[in-house]
Amino acid sequence: MTASWKEPDGEKFALGSLAEQAHWQGEYRRILEAARIADGGHPGEAAATVGRRLPRADVLYKVRGRARYVANVPMEGALHCRFVRSPHAHARIMAIDTAAAAKASGVVAVLTGAEIAPERLLVGTLTDDTPVLATDKVRYAGEPVVAIAALTEAEAEAACHLVAVSYQELPMVLTPEAALAPGAAEIDPKGNVIGDLRHEKGDLEAGFGAADVVIENTYRTEPIEHAFLEPPAGLAFVDPDGVLTVMVCTQYPHYHHRQLARVTGLPIERVRVVQTVVGGAFGGKMDNTVECAIALLALKTGRPVRMIYTREEVFVGTTKRHAMTIRYRLGARRDGRITALDAEYLADGGAYRSYSLIVGGRAVIHTGMPYNIPNMRTHYVVTFTNYPPSGAMRSFGVVKLAFAIECMMNELADRLGLNPIALRRINAYADGDRTGTGQTLLDVGYLKTLDAIEPIYAERRRVLEAEPVREGRKRGLGIACLGYGIGYSGTRNPSTARVRAAADGSVTAYCGTPDIGTGSDMSLAQIAAQSSGIGLHRIRVVSGDSTKTDDSGPTSASRTTYFSGNAALIAGQDFKRQFEAALARALALPEDQVRLENDTITARNQCLSFEDACRRIAGEIEGICGYGKFDPDIAVNILTFKGNPYPTYTYATHLVEIEVDEELGQIDVVRCWCAHDAGTVVNPIGAEGQIEGGVAMGMGQALWENVVRKDGVIVNPHYRDYLLPGAKDVPLEIECLWVASKDRTGPYGAKGVAEVSLIPVPAAIAGALTDACGVWPRRLPMAAEYVLRLVRGRDGRPLLARAGAEGRGLR
């Protein structure tokens, strides 16, 4: 075994050696202090940091190209792993012959599922249903069947072509409708239905009886790829102490830790998962991809094994956003008050369960949000199909609900002759309202986000009406709103944090949820600094190492600022209390005469620097551990959907302005205003980055993104044909408006941002398209041809009009 392993002291290996780290940290501290003072901080109040615009610790090495992703973690003698993947969407595996591959040049080991004990073979999230390597049948084209470790990637790849797998093809099931049809081929032994969720509130029929207007529409969305720049990648090795160590870009190291212990059969303390710098995740780095295979191969060969997915593998071999059909029937009175909503969802869950049930649960709970609808019925069905599994992706499906409900709201406003903002006000959730699950809402900032957008909307409306637009083009404004629950749906998901100091005055905050590129480590350090009184510059956050932090759940569901932030807050307070007590004992003072504030200790009449104070209690300091655990009482009955699914909710209203080329069907997003009730904003720079990224991502889903599937195969598995917005497509003006809001349960009043920045975007663009052209989009993406067909349909003209047939011809 090669042991070129250097203990990196819990850093994310981003900076290499400790000497190198010291250089960056010194540089970073200078920038940090300058930024803090530039933002109105005073040199004398080093710890007052929540709410300040502060640069993140990782930006320096990232922009200079020094971040250490899995691909460039140095590891002598590492083998390279490649998968043999199924070419068939649904087939029985008759035989696997690896003899020729095993003898091929450079091949060190070949792994099949048959070598893994059946009780260790299956992995998953809620349910262990996904084989590490398929053994008896394959359920989607691209499913891993054999793993090969070789000296070079090219040799591993070449050997893959020598593996002979004989398949007996089975009938493919390619849509949820087909999966539910009688006599459909069975994908899973338990049937083709992954989940069938129902919820009722009030009296639906009475609600429709009281309605003056009823609107019924069906909305369809396509599968979406997360499109993180860094593909799934991992490096597994056995460290000199015999601990299986897996370095991986993930949202949830502790999940892999438990799973690897089970799959390898190693005791839990013989496994370590270290998160490397993550090049984007968005929900797509929460399932097993490379982890189990490289770990098993590392154990089999005794050598480090590295694996990095190709881009095509990212498309065919990782989870996608669910394609979904949403049918809504909405009833309202003439005055705009909504009386009833009947919601039916049919989702394509792909080949395995992954996060399908979580997405479904969130859809049920968020149906109708952020509107207070007295009578509702919700029915959500998700089925298996022979496509890659559908899983978690930013907002867990709520982006599609927002598209549907906001389009319905616009249509309702149109039918009733009401201003779209006024209609939303009439139905808005407010403090004290009870949700469909029976939860009483508090600190609802939704109306404040409408208040922030309304004057801008009025002003832009005036400007657009006054300014001429180029011939053939139309302009429009669209608004869309959301309410979104923070954290896991309806299950307890505690976060913990620990704060410790060393005699030299350096402080480490150990946080269970890893930073996946959002800047959460920075926000957590700010919160811990504020609550402990320690200067921010001293605090280094260690997160993402499964052996150094407690399992605090994944960084997902917009939960890190709120859950881990609260844990960091409590840990900081606990540290401060213990630290002051220890120092009081050392100085023989009563405890209430020693105060740690603004990075300085006041002890009766004297002042001590933090370093001096640490030295005074050098014998004790290492024993002080501030501990914080935040575990709000969250529970929902999964049959009735009654209970408190989330500790708090965030709200937002987005306004977009677009220009439409009516001859080509093309939409330009010109400007975007994003009003958010995120509670207290811990670090506005980070929050703005989230919003800008969310707008770009939402634009992609609104206008272009579509994993196109045909006959069981993805036909556009690369960025040439899977279109994302580029820098020239994203509007230059994205304005963030933080409404004055404090959550009574959040750390310093914070709720979080994250996913919600994406959710209203496709809906707002759809609303703007309606405003501009008088057409009603019902599908995503709103690609040029789709928009043109809508416009042509409005005018009663065919797509391809001929002058001969139509007289006047195309314009």
Added chain:
Amino acid sequence: MSECRYTRARRVDEAVAALAEAKGDAHVIAGGIALGILMNEKLVSPTWLVDISRIEALKGIVRGPDGTLRIGALTTHREVEESPAVAAAQPMLPEMAAEIACGRIKNRGTFGGNLSLADPQGDPPVAVIALRATMRAAGPLGVRDIPATEFFRDLYTTALREGELLQEVLFPPLAPGAGTAYGKFAARRAMDYTSTVAVGVRAVVEPATGCIKDIGLGLGGVGPIPVWARATEAALRGMRPEPAVIDRACDVLVDEIEPLADHLYSADFKRHVATVILRRTLARACARAARGVEARR
């Protein structure tokens, strides 16, 4: 990739000799843009690369005394975009080059390489057809001229014979009263390769009558090869660009092109897009022709 022979040619005859010796088994590399993509996608695995990137004779932009513009095959898209000589002689070319991919590709990719690839999504082929350029090829038997309208033969296939190399492209001077324009449809503003539709228009307008005396139309992205829209040209030649005439020309164009449906758009949508881009580009070309005539007065 297995073993690959590599020849760095310093002169055109060296390159031609190597190509002749290879008997069709060699790949020419200049900027390497398309070749790199094809190799990455494992569609091509060269066994012999003939590197022509150092051949000085293939570089440069020259405007001859008769007004002919000569662009060497190794000229980069960026040079085409930024050259004052090109802009003065053939204003469509910088307009076209601005539409090519992105800055990095424009800095590296060559004009001649792109034409030799004969990619139906490419931009330079559209321009050379519209401008009636001449493709000058060097081969074992010497130099041979091929009209641009006859250069693109099949999917990724040109009129170049085995052992021949595109040496330079010659653009005849624009006639008095000519206006040119280049228009392109793409799904995004970010660089696009898939599903683009491009139209190059060269229109010579008779000032007295306003009639289109002569016209050149090239189209990209509407079939397996870059398209010379002969029938559409005929529908416009000698006519005044009035709405009824343009409507009729669009009907002809719809029948003349055979775009392929892809995962983004149907063939009919692309036909429609081609007519819209033709209308817009033709309008710009005619307006420029009129302005040019005014400027000369």
